[in-house]
Amino acid sequence: MKISFYINGNAHSIEADGNTPLLWVIRDVLDLKGTKFGCGKAACGACTIHVDGEAVRSCSYSAKFAEGKNITTIEGLSAGDSLHPVQQAWIEEVVPQCGYCQPGFMMATAALLEKIPNPTDQDIDDNIVNICRCGTYYRMRKAIHRAAEIKNANI
Amino acid sequence: MEAFDKMMAVLTHKRCVNCHPSGDRPRQGEDSHYHNFGVQRGENNHGLPALRCQTCHQQENNNFSGVPGAPEWSLAPIRMAWEGLSRVEIARSILDPEINGGRTLEETVHHLTEHELVLWAWEPGVDANGVPREKPPVPKEEYIKAVKAWAEAGAPIPEE
Amino acid sequence: MSESKPKKKFSRRKFIIRSAVGVGVLLGTGYVTRPVWRRSLAEMANSAEAPYLGDTESPLLWFEVSAENQVVLYSPKVEMGQGTFTGLAQIAADELEVDINKIKVVHAPTASGNIDGMSTGGSTSISSLWQPLRELAATMREMLKNEAARIMETDAAALTVKEGVVSGNGQTLTYGEIAKQVKEWNIPDTPPLKDVKSYKFIGKPIPRVDLADKVAGASIFGMDAAMPDMLYGAVARPSSIGAKYVSADTSRAEKMPGVVKVVREKDFVGVVARSRMEAENAKNAIIVTWDTGKNWQSEDIEEMIRVGKGEPYVIQKAGRAKRILDNEEEVFTAEYKSPVGAHAQLEPNGAVAYVEGDKATVIISTQVVNITRNEVAERLGLEKENVNIIPAYLGGGFGRRLHTPNAMQAAVLSKAVGKPVKCFFNRQEEFQNDTFRPPTHHVLRAKLGAGGLIKAIEHNVSSGDVMYGSPMVPALAEPILGADVGAWRGGMIQYRKIPNYRAVSWRVKLPFATSWWRSLGLLANTFAIESFMDELAIKAGKDPVQFRLDQIQEDEAGYRLKEVIRAAAQKAGWRDGAHNGRAMGFAASTDANTPCAHVVEVSVEDGEIRVHKVTCAIDPGFAVNPDQVRAQCEGCIIMGLSAAMFEKMTVKDGQLTPTIYGPYKMALMKHAPKEIDVVILENADAPGAVGEPPLGPIGAAIANAVFRITGQRLREMPLQLA
Structure with missing residues (x-):
């Protein structure tokens, strides 16, 4: 079809x-x-x-x-030349290792920030349930908080 | 009371109860385990803001992924929790307008016999391993007939 | 400038062949198989410092200078997340004298000739290339300078090189400009290397070179590879243990939409179709007859994996541990277990292959580029030189991609249709055909002596194979080495001030494939030994950190181990016992000469173990990239936590299960510690292993903390409270 x-x-x-x-x-x-x-x-x-x-x-x-x-x-995800806050934060925190799961995490995070602009750790734990085998969760959490900061500063 | 028995055999089946949990976590599977990945009810029974039911569940079953789907895929409101209730308690809750969202008996029958999410139980699709999900123990037509017969008889609830 | 430069006078490094594989090769000359020999081999293998088994003399195999003044570094080591591309770029940049941003690291296809004879694994990429790559880069720099001198018609000694520009005599030339004008390169002698302290990139927390692409979703992984006019393949896979392909009814599959060809081989049956879904659907329509063997159950496997069964090999021995523990009173014994573990890397295995006449090209995520090539060549009867393996980024390695039969199968399918074919496992197949971390059973015995110190200790480990059965290991190694080096990795006693100690490895051959899983036996062996050490410390009424420090020998390894133990304890503010519902747990291990210690902070909430903080001290000798050392520690901690707390494959009715994330429980965001504090010590003069050693202590550290809160001693992974 x-x-x-x-x-x-x-x-x-x-x-x-x-x-x-x-x-x-x-x-x-x-x-x-x-x-x-x-x-x-x-x-x-x-x-x-x-x-x-x-x-x-x-x-x-x-x-x-x-x-x-x-x-x-x-x-x-990025509009034009400027990186999306999530991608920017991911770069600042040097999140990816193998990188395979990262696009999925970034997309989930971007959706989260649209709904909850300042997610708490609990919000992140509850909403972001993708799987990363390299174990980059620790840096992702930092990057999610950072992305929220960048995004809110841009408004 | 055959109609009541038939109806309740369906309503107490895991295909129904898994999404009528008594807490804020849906259940899944033939063993009614808590939904994987800590999935939660959320404020409006459609999941959390960025982890909605519709993140994975669409309007119909997906046979590639084994993810079930139907229109309005969501949890029953907490006031309609059936998990752990007896047949009598479930029946009372169905009839109680305070619990059932102000539905009349006629509206309740309509919900029980025509709502696509309810009728999904007879087309539950396959799981992640491609194994067909178990259907309720009473065939769909028989169940619908039983619900209607029970309602016509004045929706009697037996003593148990 | 003389045109007749001496071809080569390369400073030869003395390779002490000490790796497991090196040992196998070495022994090809025929040594006697005696236990003493085995033990000393075991000692050597335990401290494996693998040599680099590829070219170390031809800068032109490694570097390509483009006219645009970019340097391409062809890496024979693959990038699977461990940050090797970044480390190699740093190492090369400093000696090449170019900005790191001018270096683009790509995988070396086998056709480039820059082939690693071994693999990417064992946490050896940076350590084994540390010296050779600096020499290669320095030689390349020297070569560019010499060519500049020729072009400028001056003496090379009068020229200086800075940031990719050669200048002197009032002239300047960029590397790109030089390269453009060179027809034939003359490889000069290797110049002396720079002082480590002068390095601008080495030793600095440089952001990953693959960061921007990975964040943009632009990196090409094996699963993303494509070739023009490509078709899609699928191969019917056995779902049960030991099943052998007998025959197949393909009549329905042949008529399925999109099917181009059904391919029957002697050992498998597959289909080629226009799209992935059509190939999957057609494969599912094939009715395969499998010769299924025994209907295996988990209980059968547990019965096999028991100390006392299988073949014992003494891998470590000092003093009279056995005699003391067999004969004296008050010997304390404890047993520990670990389950079958899956790799569960996110990118399933597969390959894109194109066989054209007597040539083949394969794009694949592989850790064994060379072996993948040889297997494809052998299966198709091609010359090895005619098979080009192009590695793509790996969506996780962890040892899973040390087996790559998918390449060979994709090539067979391609040959059958005369077009490129992409053929990948689905997730269920990926789980079912994994080469698992073997289950283990450990029996530890010890006797405390004077002053509450250990008088004698013994570790017995029973495990399925790790290195045997791997195409990386010569079959010849098996009868000579006896014990499986991978299975007992981390299984030796590292507290060698203890007068009597002994370690025994019991080898069991399981009916399904078990193999390399990040850190091999280290996770399970350390879990057992370090939990036991904790139990002994409590028995002796000692602080577990001090208890360990008191029993470490006075030598270099001992010094480095003590230093990480002290550093972790100090940084974490170590204190024994539970306080306000939280407790710390301690454990340490040494893997491939890298000591590592963890202090974890744990609570139990709603019956669940929660790990709040991990303080990790590691001594990799020298950190080429401290930020990536940190990243590897964080990753190992979380992957190890996941394995220790959640993961378990079971065997049910002949099948390994589960075969999907979720039912195969793994750590999620919410389980990861919110604080990870990494302390890096550098008590050696060269970089050592990083990507696996921090996996060692995590399981024991958590279990030790849990005991302090709950009084429950959890002796089995995954850790589950009663």
């Missing part, structure tokens, strides 16, 4: 089986490789994207549901 949506601000129409997980459309059809496949079971969060501003795990989201939606991936 034909599915039309906006991704990172650009209109796209694709031809695909509507049940194909959106993840594979993003990765293999649109060639945006920043959104990762970790488990395909909505368990690890590596494939987290935004659909109309909300965090969604794209491995468990059928492409047909994307019809008419605004989709943002890690490639579109």
Whole structure:
């Protein structure tokens, strides 16, 4: 079926089986490789994207549901030349190790900051439940707090 | 009381009770374990601000991921907690407008027999390993018939 | 300037071949298999300082200077998160005399000829390349200077080099400008290296060189690799232990949408389709007949992994520990256990391969570039030189990518369709086909003597294999070494002032693959030994930190170990016992010559263990990048905490389970300590291991703290309160 949506601000129409997980459309059809496949079971969060501003795990989201939606991936998180506060904070705190899970975490964090501009440690613990095997959680927490600071200072 | 028995066999099944928890944590699976990753009810029963039910659960089951889905996938409000309740207590809570959101009996029957999230129980899809989820012990049509028969009989609740 | 420069007079380093693999190679010349020999080999392997087994003499294999004045560093070591690219860039930049931002580090494809003969693993990348890479970079710098002198028609001695610019005689040339004008390079002698104190990048907390790309989501991992006109493959995998492929009914799969070809081989069956989902769907439609063996259960495995069963090998012996412990009264004994652990790295294994005639190209996340190449060549009957392995960023390594049969399978599928094929495990397959951390059982015995010090101690560990069965280890090593070096890593007694000590490794061959898992046996062995030390300290009525310090020998290793113990205790404000519902726990270990000590601060809330703070002191000898040393410590602490507190694979009806995150419990954000304080000591003159040693003490440190709060001595991982 034909599915039309906006991704990172650009209109796209694709031809695909509507049940194909959106993840594979993003990765293999649109060639945006920043959104990762970790488990395909909505368990690890590596494939987290935004659909109309909300965090969604794209491995468990059928492409047909994307019809008419605004989709943002890690490639579109920054507007123009300036880095998104989350990415800026991630760089300041030198968060990534292997880096594979990081786009998912950054997308989840960006969604969190839209809802809770100054998340407490508890908010972070409750809302950010992606999996990182390298164990960068400690730096991520610092980066999330830092991202909130940057974001609030920008307003 | 056959109608009541049939209805309650469904309503006390894990496909229903897992999302009618008595606390703020949904349950999942055939063994009704707490939902993985510490998932929580949130303020409006749709999860936490950045970890909503819809982060993973969409309008229908996803057979690739094994994540179940249906329209309005969410937890029942805490006042409608069924976990740990007896059949009688559940039945009373269904009928109590203070608890059921002010529904009339007719509206309650409608909810129990036509709401897509309720009827999902008979199309529960497969789990993460591709294994079909267990369905309630009474077939859907029979259950619907039983709910209606029970209501028509004046929604009697037996002593237990 | 003479054109006939001597080809090469390279300063030769003396390699003391001491690594596990080196030992195997060494013994190929035929040594007698005697226990004493084995023990001394074991001692050597325990302090493994692996040599670098690749080119160390050809700067042109390593560096490419572009006309744009960029230096490309072709790294034969892969980047899997450990920060090796950054460390190598720092090491190269200082001797090359260029700004680190001018260096771009990329993986060396095997076709480049810069191939590491061993692997990326064992926390050896920086330590083994510390000397060679500085020499290579210095030689490259010298070579550029010489070429500049030729171009400027002056003497090289009159030139100075600064930040990628050669100047003198009133002229300047950038490295890029020089490189443009060179047709043939002459490799000069290696110049003397700079004084370590003069380095601008080495020793500094330089941000990771891969940081910007990883934060932008722009880094290409194996799973992201693509080739033009690529198809997607899927291979039917056994779900049960020991299952062997017999035959397959592919009639339904052949008719599935998108299917290009069903490929039947003697040992597997797979499909190639237009998209990943179509390939997955078609694979699921194949009805495979497996020859399934025994219906294994967890109890069977536990029964096998028991001290007293399997083959014992004495790996350490001093004094008369056995005689004392066998014959004297008041011997204290305790048993500990650890479960089967999964790697659970986020990027599943797979490969993109293209076989074209007698050539093959494979893009893959691998820790064993050379072995991957050889396996593909052998399977397809190609010349090794005709197989180009292009490593991509690894979405986690942890030892998981020391086995890469996926490359060979993707290549077979590609050959069958004549197009590039991408073939990856799904998550379930990734778990089922993991090469697990083996389960262990430990029996410790000790007798306290005068002054409450240990008179005799013995550690027995029973474990599945770690290094045997790995393509990295020559089969020849097995009968000679006996014990599995990986299994008993960390299993020796490090308190060598104790007059009588002994360690015995019991080898068990399990029915499923067990292998390298970050830090190998270190996590489990340290958990057992350091928990036991804590129990002994309590028995002796001593402070556990002082109890350890009192029994460490007076030598270099002993000094460094004592220093990290003191540093951790001091930084954490160590105090014994529980206070206001919190308690500290202490443990220390030495791995590959790097001592490390942890103090953890723990509470128990709602029946759950919470780790609030970890203070870690580590002595890697010398820190090339203190921030990345810190990052590795944090990562090891959290990964170790996850393994110690949550992770466990079980065997049920012949299957390893669970096969998905969630049911395979792992540490999440909320479980990570909110404070991690790392103290770095540098009590040696060269960098040593960092990426694994801090995993050692974490399990024991937590268990020791839990005992102080609850009185429960948890002797089994994952730690679970009664």
